[in-house]
Amino acid sequence: MEKICVAVRLRPAVSEDSTNGTFWKVEDNRITLHKIHGTPLSTSSYAFDHIFDESSTNASVYELLTKDIILAALDGFNGTAFAYGQTSSGKTFTMNGSETDPGVIPRAVRDVFTKIETMCDREFLIRVSYMEIYNEEINDLLVVENQKLQIHESLERGVFVAGLREEIVNNAEQVLNLIKAGEVNRHFGETNMNVRSSRSHTIFRMVIESKGKDYNSSNDCSISDVVRVSVLNLVDLAGSERIAKTGADGVRLKEGKYINKSLMILGNVINKLSEGLKQRGHIPYRDSKLTRILQPALGGNAKTSIICTIAPEEVHIEETRGTLQFASRAKRITNCVQVNEILTDAALLKRQQLEIEELRMKLQGSRAEVLEQEIFKLRNDLLKYEMECGKLEMELEEERKSRDQWIREQRMKIENSSTRSSSECGTNDSQVPGFLRHGLMEEFNDINRTSQEDIFKSPKAAPSAFVTKRSKYSPLPDYGPLPIAFSNVADEDMWLKMNNGYVADLDSLQTTPNQKVQSFPTSDTTAGCASESDKYEREVHDLRQKLELANERIHELEQKHSEEVSTSKQLMDEHETPKHQETQVFHALPLKLSESVENFKDSFEEVLSVMQRSASDGKLSTTKMLSTMSEIGAQLFASLEVHFALNMGCERSSSAGNHALIDEQKIFHEKMNNIITSLELLPESSITEGQEGKHQCSCEHKGSGLGEETAYSKDLNERYERLERDVLLLRDERDSLLQKFSESSQKLAMVSCQKENALKDLNTEVQRRKNLEGDVKQFTAAFACRQKSFISFHNELNANIEKFRAQTPISLPKSFGCQDLNML
Numbered sequence: 001m002e003k004i005c006v007a008v009r010l011r012p013a014v015s016e017d018s019t020n021g022t023f024w025k026v027e028d029n030r031i032t033l034h035k036i037h038g039t040p041l042s043t044s045s046y047a048f049d050h051i052f053d054e055s056s057t058n059a060s061v062y063e064l065l066t067k068d069i070i071l072a073a074l075d076g077f078n079g080t081a082f083a084y085g086q087t088s089s090g091k092t093f094t095m096n097g098s099e100t101d102p103g104v105i106p107r108a109v110r111d112v113f114t115k116i117e118t119m120c121d122r123e124f125l126i127r128v129s130y131m132e133i134y135n136e137e138i139n140d141l142l143v144v145e146n147q148k149l150q151i152h153e154s155l156e157r158g159v160f161v162a163g164l165r166e167e168i169v170n171n172a173e174q175v176l177n178l179i180k181a182g183e184v185n186r187h188f189g190e191t192n193m194n195v196r197s198s199r200s201h202t203i204f205r206m207v208i209e210s211k212g213k214d215y216n217s218s219n220d221c222s223i224s225d226v227v228r229v230s231v232l233n234l235v236d237l238a239g240s241e242r243i244a245k246t247g248a249d250g251v252r253l254k255e256g257k258y259i260n261k262s263l264m265i266l267g268n269v270i271n272k273l274s275e276g277l278k279q280r281g282h283i284p285y286r287d288s289k290l291t292r293i294l295q296p297a298l299g300g301n302a303k304t305s306i307i308c309t310i311a312p313e314e315v316h317i318e319e320t321r322g323t324l325q326f327a328s329r330a331k332r333i334t335n336c337v338q339v340n341e342i343l344t345d346a347a348l349l350k351r352q353q354l355e356i357e358e359l360r361m362k363l364q365g366s367r368a369e370v371l372e373q374e375i376f377k378l379r380n381d382l383l384k385y386e387m388e389c390g391k392l393e394m395e396l397e398e399e400r401k402s403r404d405q406w407i408r409e410q411r412m413k414i415e416n417s418s419t420r421s422s423s424e425c426g427t428n429d430s431q432v433p434g435f436l437r438h439g440l441m442e443e444f445n446d447i448n449r450t451s452q453e454d455i456f457k458s459p460k461a462a463p464s465a466f467v468t469k470r471s472k473y474s475p476l477p478d479y480g481p482l483p484i485a486f487s488n489v490a491d492e493d494m495w496l497k498m499n500n501g502y503v504a505d506l507d508s509l510q511t512t513p514n515q516k517v518q519s520f521p522t523s524d525t526t527a528g529c530a531s532e533s534d535k536y537e538r539e540v541h542d543l544r545q546k547l548e549l550a551n552e553r554i555h556e557l558e559q560k561h562s563e564e565v566s567t568s569k570q571l572m573d574e575h576e577t578p579k580h581q582e583t584q585v586f587h588a589l590p591l592k593l594s595e596s597v598e599n600f601k602d603s604f605e606e607v608l609s610v611m612q613r614s615a616s617d618g619k620l621s622t623t624k625m626l627s628t629m630s631e632i633g634a635q636l637f638a639s640l641e642v643h644f645a646l647n648m649g650c651e652r653s654s655s656a657g658n659h660a661l662i663d664e665q666k667i668f669h670e671k672m673n674n675i676i677t678s679l680e681l682l683p684e685s686s687i688t689e690g691q692e693g694k695h696q697c698s699c700e701h702k703g704s705g706l707g708e709e710t711a712y713s714k715d716l717n718e719r720y721e722r723l724e725r726d727v728l729l730l731r732d733e734r735d736s737l738l739q740k741f742s743e744s745s746q747k748l749a750m751v752s753c754q755k756e757n758a759l760k761d762l763n764t765e766v767q768r769r770k771n772l773e774g775d776v777k778q779f780t781a782a783f784a785c786r787q788k789s790f791i792s793f794h795n796e797l798n799a800n801i802e803k804f805r806a807q808t809p810i811s812l813p814k815s816f817g818c819q820d821l822n823m824l
């Protein structure tokens, strides 16, 4: 990565009164706007790689800024140098120069050829072209007829102008003459700012090709076979202009618009490139022909330098600031520079031959490595598969055991029953009817045999569902029993043998169980292949049988799972019912309590109304009233207490609880009725007594009656307060019940959640088993696939070697393989 080199050149002032208020002052690599006789303006201070003041010469600009790029171009690096600035700021003067002070381009041309002469060890081929971009059209300055040329891009040449004349040149004079000729065709025009203003951007291009002179005939790729190609662009841009200042109209105006537009796009590209790599996004190179052609120089593979020319006049201060800001942004751009080397056909051939040789050397080792890796992979696969088989075998063993157990039980039962029937009927075995004796004994002998022998051989008869189920594994009686240990079967040797000899189509076995394994003998099939083939066929069948067993097992597990699911559901339902009842009770409890209170309230009101009546009739003495009230209160609270206790105790809606409540209600009613009756049946005497007493009292103690009433109301207040407290207590009680209810609901939810998790686990287990089954199938398929690929690889290799032997004049050793051919 390399930063673009940016310099600023201040042209000498062209008018006397240019420094009235401010002036640009150059100090080392910094340029600052100063006030006349005053301080520098810190906001207008810029630093660059180089700053050339008014007294600078083109020679110094070239030496410091461009020479390195020109020399690097001779070493194969792309290079670009361009001048940027407002109109009349000295771009053309810098690039082309004058008779006395040649500019960058003539100096570069001379330097190129001077340097070439010193590079005796290399041969150079230099082609030059000269073009302009005028009103966004590319014209060839060396051939007037070549107008409106198009830009193309190719992998080999990158971005290029199609149809542009490229002149092969041998010396500097030749090039300078071509430039001179091209200058004639260039568009210049007069504006208020510049009598000879460039109306187009010009690009002088040198394509420098070189290769080493010494030729080394050894096998190594000689440096003379490597060609360096670099492109050197020396660009004189048209200057940005303010129409008000240039006074352009008509053609000049149109030109000015094109110039400004393309410079604006150049500014955009520079802006984008000056942003960080992450932020920059799309770079609009294609928005103008200028940026498209300069694309490699801007953020691409080129060493680039920019000379920004500025005018010192105060009147141009804004344009100068603009140019300096452009230069500041350009300073942040980095290019990725590398030598451009291409190979001649001979070099390519040599390099490829070397590579082939290297590969050939490696081949022996690499082939073995590849095979080893393959074997290692297969071994791993086999290990996995063996583990799976081991698992299946264990399951199978369990099945066997359970079946044997079942058979033993059945045998015992039969034996018992036959003993019973013999003793009951007074017969012995010989007396059992032949068909029965034969049937039973035959059947269980068969079962016994089946349990002891190969489980894949079906019993002759099917005495139970269990054996019937197992009998479906029987249609392969031709094959031997399962190998004792599967790990002994498929090993590295087996793979090697198989790949040397034949291949079994396991895919077809997968779909058509009864089909025989097909083998494909090759030219070097050995006699032992047939027996090997049989062995592998058997193994494949065994594997298939194991797979089927696994399927069966999975099926059983699924059944178990579904049974468990249904059991769980049942449990859930059972759990739900009491929960529902509980919920109902909890909801009903406050209602019941309020019902009870309501009932008591009715009874109490009834008694109170009787008492009020009696009191107003004068039937009831205060003492009696008080004692009756106390009695009623005591009864009421006692009954309420009982009610609450019953409601709480019997909240699970037991009918006994309800009956007790009703009974308690009845008792209370009876008591109240008794009180009412006793009040209504008060003897007249007592009333009179009471009245007299009352009268007496009123006469004798006028004030004491008032005292009684006050005590009475006080008593009532107290009772009222007590009742209120009780109501509060009841409310608290109700709240705590509700609290308990919500806690219980939460617990219930937790239990349900646990239940669901258990169900999920069960499902996962089933899924896992299914996946396992899939894996086993996949492995079987991969097994077959690998066999095929080994055979085809072998055949292809042989064919390629034969083909190559026939085609190539180079005699190759026998070990030369197909990889060498691919490389070629």
Ligand SMILES: Nc1ncnc2c1ncn2[C@@H]1O[C@H](COP(=O)(O)OP(=O)(O)OP(=O)(O)O)[C@@H](O)[C@H]1O
Pocket: 010, 011, 012, 054, 085, 086, 087, 088, 089, 090, 091, 092, 093, 094, 194, 196, 197, 198, 199, 237, 238, 239, 240, 309
């Ligand atoms: N460093 C310099 N020393 C002496 N004269 C200069 C210098 N720079 C520019 N000039 C003079 O200033 C005038 C304008 O310069 P030039 O034509 O190079 O400007 P330009 O930037 O190319 O303008 P345009 O963009 O319009 O083509 C010319 O007469 C040129 O000789």
